[in-house]
Structures are given as C-alpha cells and as structure tokens.
Amino acid sequence: MTNRQITIAELPKDALTRNHFEMGETDMPVPGDGEVLLRVILMSIDAANRSWMKGATYRAAVQQGDAMPTYAICEVTESNSPKLQKGDIVAAEATWSDYITAPAHKVQKLPKVPQLSNLMSVYGIAGKTAFHGLVSVGRPIAGETVLVSAAAGSVGGYVGQIARNLGCRVVGIAGGSEKCDWVQKEFGFDACVDYRDPGFAKALRKACPDGVDVYFDNVGGSVLELALANMNERGRVVCCGAISQYDTEAPTGPRNLPGVVVVKRLRMEGFIVMDFAQDDDKALRALRHWVEAGQIKVTEDIVEGLENAPQALIGLLAGENKGKRMVRVSADPA
Amino acid sequence: MTNRQITIAELPKDALTRNHFEMGETDMPVPGDGEVLLRVILMSIDAANRSWMKGATYRAAVQQGDAMPTYAICEVTESNSPKLQKGDIVAAEATWSDYITAPAHKVQKLPKVPQLSNLMSVYGIAGKTAFHGLVSVGRPIAGETVLVSAAAGSVGGYVGQIARNLGCRVVGIAGGSEKCDWVQKEFGFDACVDYRDPGFAKALRKACPDGVDVYFDNVGGSVLELALANMNERGRVVCCGAISQYDTEAPTGPRNLPGVVVVKRLRMEGFIVMDFAQDDDKALRALRHWVEAGQIKVTEDIVEGLENAPQALIGLLAGENKGKRMVRVSADPA
Numbered sequence: 001m002t003n004r005q006i007t008i009a010e011l012p013k014d015a016l017t018r019n020h021f022e023m024g025e026t027d028m029p030v031p032g033d034g035e036v037l038l039r040v041i042l043m044s045i046d047a048a049n050r051s052w053m054k055g056a057t058y059r060a061a062v063q064q065g066d067a068m069p070t071y072a073i074c075e076v077t078e079s080n081s082p083k084l085q086k087g088d089i090v091a092a093e094a095t096w097s098d099y100i101t102a103p104a105h106k107v108q109k110l111p112k113v114p115q116l117s118n119l120m121s122v123y124g125i126a127g128k129t130a131f132h133g134l135v136s137v138g139r140p141i142a143g144e145t146v147l148v149s150a151a152a153g154s155v156g157g158y159v160g161q162i163a164r165n166l167g168c169r170v171v172g173i174a175g176g177s178e179k180c181d182w183v184q185k186e187f188g189f190d191a192c193v194d195y196r197d198p199g200f201a202k203a204l205r206k207a208c209p210d211g212v213d214v215y216f217d218n219v220g221g222s223v224l225e226l227a228l229a230n231m232n233e234r235g236r237v238v239c240c241g242a243i244s245q246y247d248t249e250a251p252t253g254p255r256n257l258p259g260v261v262v263v264k265r266l267r268m269e270g271f272i273v274m275d276f277a278q279d280d281d282k283a284l285r286a287l288r289h290w291v292e293a294g295q296i297k298v299t300e301d302i303v304e305g306l307e308n309a310p311q312a313l314i315g316l317l318a319g320e321n322k323g324k325r326m327v328r329v330s331a332d333p334a
Numbered sequence: 335m336t337n338r339q340i341t342i343a344e345l346p347k348d349a350l351t352r353n354h355f356e357m358g359e360t361d362m363p364v365p366g367d368g369e370v371l372l373r374v375i376l377m378s379i380d381a382a383n384r385s386w387m388k389g390a391t392y393r394a395a396v397q398q399g400d401a402m403p404t405y406a407i408c409e410v411t412e413s414n415s416p417k418l419q420k421g422d423i424v425a426a427e428a429t430w431s432d433y434i435t436a437p438a439h440k441v442q443k444l445p446k447v448p449q450l451s452n453l454m455s456v457y458g459i460a461g462k463t464a465f466h467g468l469v470s471v472g473r474p475i476a477g478e479t480v481l482v483s484a485a486a487g488s489v490g491g492y493v494g495q496i497a498r499n500l501g502c503r504v505v506g507i508a509g510g511s512e513k514c515d516w517v518q519k520e521f522g523f524d525a526c527v528d529y530r531d532p533g534f535a536k537a538l539r540k541a542c543p544d545g546v547d548v549y550f551d552n553v554g555g556s557v558l559e560l561a562l563a564n565m566n567e568r569g570r571v572v573c574c575g576a577i578s579q580y581d582t583e584a585p586t587g588p589r590n591l592p593g594v595v596v597v598k599r600l601r602m603e604g605f606i607v608m609d610f611a612q613d614d615d616k617a618l619r620a621l622r623h624w625v626e627a628g629q630i631k632v633t634e635d636i637v638e639g640l641e642n643a644p645q646a647l648i649g650l651l652a653g654e655n656k657g658k659r660m661v662r663v664s665a666d667p668a
Binding site: 262 | 579
C-alpha cells in the first residue's frame with residue numbers, strides 16, 4: 001500500500017497554477033510511540049493555504065518540497081496511544097495526503113455526527129470564524145448595518161445569516177450578479193452588491209442607506225477602502241482575511257488609512273479563529289440552535305478527490321466557490 | 335475699538351502658506367441675549383486646523399472667507415447671562431480673533447490657576463489626548479514597549495512620559511537628530527529614532543528589541559507602515575492623527591494593511607479627546623499627580639501675537655515646535 005501526497009513543486013511568485021504542485025507517492029507512514037495513523041477524509045481548502053506560501057504568518061511559511069498543510073477530518077486506522085482507538089473521528093493538522101501520522105495528543109476527537117462535512121462548515125472553522133469574528137470582534141447590535149465581503153464564500157454566508165438572526169440589516173459583497181442574486185436568495189441577505197460592476201461604489205452606498213456599523217472584511221484592498229468610506233462613526237472593521245492580496249502584491253494600501261480611522265473613531269481588529277477557542281462551546285450551541293430552527297442554511301462546496309486539491313484552491317482564489325470549500329479524500333465511515 | 339480677525343483667503347490645495355490667510359478688522363462684536371463677550375488669551379495651534387481645511391471631519395469643513403476656528407482660553411469681558419461673570423476664565427470654541435461672542439452655555443468655565451497655558455498643555459487638550467489615547471485605547475501594561483511618533487510634538491511627549499510612569503519601555507520617533515536627543519533628555523524616553531535618517535528602519539528595529547506592543551500614531555503614512563511591521567502579536571495602534579497627510583495627498587496607504595492586522599491580530603482604533611470627556615477628572619488627577627511628583631515635565635511652545643498664528647500653524651506642520659504650540663493673543667489676567 002502506498003500513500004499519495006501533494007507537495008509544493010515551486011513557490012508561486014504571483015498567480016497560483018497547477019504547476020506549483022506535484023503529486024507523489026510515499027510509503028505508507030508508520031505511527032511511532034504515542035502516535036496514530038490517520039485516514040484523511042475531508043480537507044479544508046482556504047485562502048490561508050495561499051498566504052502560507054507567501055511567508056511566515058501565524059504559522060511558519062510553507063517551503064518548496066513541503067507537503068501542503070491542511071486542517072482535515074480523519075479516521076484513526078491504527079493507534080499507538082491509549083487516548084485514541086481505531087475508528088475514532090478526529091480533527092488534525094494534516095497535509096494533502098491519503099494518510100498521515102500524528103501524535104495522539106495533537107489531534108482532537110470529534111463527535112460522531114450524521115454528516116462529517118458539517119464539522120468543517122457550519123460547526124467547523126467556517127462557522128466558528130464567522131461567529132467569533134462577528135460576535136466577539138464586531139459586536140453588532142440589532143438595528144445596525146453589517147456589511148460582509150466574500151459573501152458567497154465559506155465564512156461570509158454565515159456572517160450574514162448570524163447578523164440577520166441578531167436583528168441587523170445585512171449587506172453582502174460578491175463577484176458577479178449571479179452570485180449576488182444567489183447570496184440574497186440562499187442566505188436571505190437584505191442586499192448584495194457586485195464588486196466587479198463599474199457602478200459598485202454607488203450601488204454600495206445605496207445598499208447601505210444608514211451607513212455601515214460593522215464591516216466584516218475577508219478581502220482587503222480597494223473593497224476595504226470603499227467600505228471604510230461608508231463606515232459610520234464608531235464603526236468596527238473585523239479583519240478576517242485579505243484574499244484580494246494573496247495572489248498578487250498590493251500596489252497600495254487603502255489610501256484613506258489611517259485618516260478615516262481617526263476621524264470616524266473606527267476600530268479595526270484582526271483575529272484568527274483559534275484566539276477564541278475558549279468560547280467554541282458557546283458558538284457551537286448558538287449555531288446548532290439556528291441551524292435546527294432553520295435560521296441558518298448550510299451550504300457546502302465539496303470537490304471530490306485528493307488529486308483535485310490544487311485546482312480546488314486555485315478556483316477558490318478566483319472566487320468560484322459557493323459556501324465552504326473542502327476536498328473529499330475518502331468516504332465517511334459507514 | 336475694533337477687533338482683529340484672521341480668515342481663510344483661499345483654501346490650500348497642497349502646502350499651506352501665509353497667502354492662504356488674511357488679517358482683517360471687524361467691529362467689536364456685541365453679545366446678544368444669553369451671550370458673553372470674550373477676550374481671547376491663548377489659542378491652541380493644532381495639526382487638526384489644517385485637516386479642517388481639507389473637508390468635513392468630525393466637524394464641518396472650514397470654507398474660504400471663514401475665520402479659522404480654534405480652541406481658546408478666554409476672559410469674559412461682558413456677560414448677558416447669569417451663568418458667567420465678567421472676569422471669569424473660560425474655554426471656548428473661538429476663532430483666530432482678539433474678541434469673540436459666544437452663547438454662555440457653550441463655553442466651559444475654567445479654574446483659576448497660576449499659569450493659564452497649562453490648561454492648554456498638560457491639563458488641556460494635549461495632556462488629556464495623551465492620557466485618554468494611551469490609557470483607554472492603547473491599554474499598555476508595565477513591561478510592554480510603547481512607541482510614539484511626533485514624540486517632540488504637543489501630545490507625543492506626554493504619551494511617552496505617561497507610558498514610562500506606567501512602567502513601559504518608551505521609544506519615540508521625531509524628525510532630526512537634535513530633536514531626538516532633546517526628546518530623550520527632556521522627557522526621559524529610553525530611545526528616540528530619527529525618521530529622516532536613511533537608516534531609520536534598522537534603527538527603529540534596534541530601539542525596540544522586544545517589538546512594539548502599543549504604537550501611538552500621530553503621523554500615518556510610511557512611518558505607520560514601518561511601525562506596523564514592528565508590532566507584536568495582539569499589539570494596539572492608537573490612531574490619534576495623520577499629520578504626514580494633512581498637507582499633501584497620500585500617494586498610498588500603508589501597504590501592509592490589512593494583512594498585518596489579521597496575521598498579528600492587531601487592534602487599530604481611532605479616537606478624539608472629546609470621546610472620553612466622562613473620564614477627564616480621572617485624567618487630570620493622574621496628570622496633576624505626576625506633574626507635582628516631577629514625573630511629567632511640562633513643555634510649552636508659545637508664539638506671541640495673533641498676527642503670527644498663520645506662521646505658527648505652518649511651522650507646526652513642518653514639525654518645528656517642541657511641546658504644545660499655542661498663540662498668545664493677550665495677557666493672562668493680573
């Protein structure tokens with residue numbers, strides 16, 4: 001038995017292509033003392049994968065020759081640790097591979113649920129990122145206007161639905177009119193504006209007649225600049241990502257910074273989902289409540305096959321996904 | 335008796351010059367019902383004067399033909415209100431004038447102190463801005479590194495001294511080696527770095543061996559960009575002003591925004607001093623304590639004569655002041 005693994009053939013200088021990746025085969029990894037052998041079931045595909053290729057962030061940079069790191073849901077197939085048993089379902093820092101080994105204390109046992117993919121979307125990174133960023137960083141109050149970019153993306157749809165459930169007016173930003181229509185219908189946003197449209201600036205102003213109180217930023221760049229121009233005094237900018245800048249060098253930062261932050265007394269604050277791990281139980285309880293009440297719609301974008309992971313990431317950076325994108329490497333356990 | 339008044343002859347398009355101002359004479363203003371006549375004693379000269387000429391901010395824009403607005407300390411010389419008496423000392427939203435009238439309920443009675451100018455420096459806008467911005471927005475903890483730009487300016491010196499009194503390592507940024515030396519000697523900063531020096535980036539890194547936890551930003555632009563690059567995780571950027579951008583159009587915003595805010599989970603937050611008026615008593619008590627204990631040195635930069643107000647502002651924008659700049663229009667009461 002061999003193990004497939006996708007490594008970085010060459011680090012990208014600008015736009016990511018399939019040539020930056022290489023599929024190889026290794027021997028089946030053998031778990032050491034205290035380790036487990038894991039069968040990868042689902043891998044999370046995130047814009048962050050691309051940013052890790054740019055240099056050190058909150059984690060070390062990914063280098064040429066490395067297997068691409070990923071957050072994954074896996075099944076324990078062999079255990080050399082009393083902590084875990086064969087058949088357990090766990091979350092792990094994995095790589096783009098069929099199988100990996102990991103120290104048992106570094107993986108997290110997951111509950112058995114009818115659909116494992118939900119542990120990666122609404123009950124996983126996407127849902128928790130949306131909840132913690134919006135609730136703990138953005139702190140919206142009913143009646144306020146919440147604007148979110150990449151509204152059709154993995155996090156944006158949950159941000160909007162949570163904000164709506166909290167009593168806010170919710171406006172999305174997405175690429176293309178078809179996607180904007182979909183965001184409104186699928187997630188019940190009050191409006192969604194197409195950033196590719198030449199009339200974007202005007203349309204955004206019109207969609208936010210009372211200004212913007214919380215802007216949940218997934219993209220950075222010129223969209224952030226325009227959102228800042230529409231913020232109300234004491235507005236909050238939740239800095240979650242900068243997808244517009246992962247694949248290209250930014251020619252300029254938002255030109256209205258820091259002036260607009262002073263004048264309007266804005267708060268811009270960055271976070272990553274792990275910062276709020278102590279509140280995960282609260283987040284999951286709230287998300288489950290809304291899902292069961294039909295107030296959050298779960299949309300997943302599952303690409304089949306490990307071999308399609310590079311294209312899944314490239315497509316994500318081009319904005320082709322609707323909802324949380326992941327790659328299915330193997331089947332859920334029966 | 336006539337009243338001198340300086341108005342805007344023409345709004346500046348780029349660098350401010352004396353030709354943008356005009357000295358005129360008006361009749362002595364006459365206070366109406368409920369109003370007072372005020373003799374202007376000291377006028378605050380602030381970078382904000384320049385930003386008001388650029389467009390609406392937290393106040394309406396200053397227009398051609400307007401008298402330049404200013405925060406001023408004045409003596410009541412005539413009162414048509416039971417609230418104030420002749421001889422009272424007040425703070426008022428005034429203009430660059432010898433005399434103004436104002437509704438009595440819109441001015442704030444000040445305590446009689448040995449030196450009125452202190453009410454504009456350490457016990458006035460400058461000291462309160464430094465205190466509220468650092469303490470309530472920056473929230474430094476003993477042992478942290480606090481970096482402040484425009485360290486020789488009206489606010490920067492107090493920021494540094496307060497931070498030092500709270501147990502922080504304090505690093506300043508100022509223009510020119512003479513000013514940097516002065517900041518260290520006068521205010522006891524641990525280091526002060528010259529932003530005009532070609533080796534600025536390296537010198538700043540060296541002056542902050544443990545990184546920067548709180549950056550108090552008075553300047554924006556490329557200095558902000560560099561400061562951001564030196565921030566520690568969970569650092570706080572206090573956005574107080576953007577003096578580098580008042581006199582010119584910014585060619586670019588900081589190119590590392592918002593990326594660095596996400597990756598390092600920074601908080602950037604703007605404020606203006608009035609936002610914390612409810613805490614003014616606390617601020618003044620702390621400042622008085624430190625001044626009386628010799629732990630805050632009060633440095634004032636007083637330009638004599640109303641006619642010199644334009645040059646005082648132009649010089650401030652060029653960074654020539656040391657400490658809080660004000661213009662003396664008339665003498666303190668005997």
